[in-house]
Amino acid sequence: MKIGRYSVEEFAELVRSFHGNAAPGVILGGFMVDAALQRVPEGRLYDAMCETYRCLPDAIQLLTPCTVGNGWLKVLNLGRFALTLYDKFEGNGIRVFVDSEKICAWPEINDWYYKRKKKAEQDLERLLEEIKAAGAGTCGFESVQVKAGLLKKEERGGMATCPKCGEGYPSRDGSLCCACQGETPYSNTASSV
């Protein structure tokens, strides 16, 4: 069994190095991304959409050209363990999700997916064995059409210097940058060091 151009063990090693540990979600995600890639027509330029922040974005970033920083991967916080690879111009694509009926055949995957066991109670080795044995056999596939509004490339727009913090920001954001308008994640007045 392969995940992209890797053996399962090679992919697990890559996941360890990027994600910090061979997390079940990234290994399962690897099978899902691989299964999606096999269904993308040859030569098609695709973007990726991920419906959860948990683990799956890293499988996408490791196995496709799509990353958060190059803008070809969008992550939505919908809480579903699913991803879509779609034509970046037309929006038609293939969605891969965990099929809650199919996983009934895999008790460890089922308990893990539905968070029925505390982490300490999980048998990680058995869970990973089930994930490797099941491959994409726990997944469902759908044809989807991504909404037109999500296909638009963000306008490049101009930059300005924020009169409050003195940093560059997209001028379309207003007369101050978003952080100085109140979205700052910091509670102190920052001090230079």
Place this chain on the structure above:
Amino acid sequence: MKIGRYSVEEFAELVRSFHGNAAPGVILGGFMVDAALQRVPEGRLYDAMCETYRCLPDAIQLLTPCTVGNGWLKVLNLGRFALTLYDKFEGNGIRVFVDSEKICAWPEINDWYYKRKKKAEQDLERLLEEIKAAGAGTCGFESVQVKAGLLKKEERGGMATCPKCGEGYPSRDGSLCCACQGETPYSNTASSV
């Protein structure tokens, strides 16, 4: 000059393979992350916050243990080219940003950062030369305190099966999953394939 444990050329190669091309923003981002790492106390467990979706998240993911999928990197859409590495429990950290005064000494960086030239007009080679020559010399540094609300680890919570789409979702989201509540990114009724 080094970026993390890489020579600048090695890092550029890594960026090509992950991000798709040796984009100026990821190379500059590499110097910024490296400079931040040098200011994190030894042995400190840190998380990362990135204030833009453009390029910089990939430099963070390549040079630190923090990724989008493992939850140690948060990306905010504030439009400032800046990142913070902070103590994941206490929230105190070091913020690195592009200093709009310091970049005046680097004309190509200045024009690129303020988007004063169309992509076709940019002298990419000269821009990259300036970025490599300047290193973190275009950056400012601040001590910051991340807001307490952003430090809280998301509750694990239970999972339910959405009665509409049939997929697992965090039960705290309500009686339907967020996608079926109207946040779906798809315009069609999906069809199984």
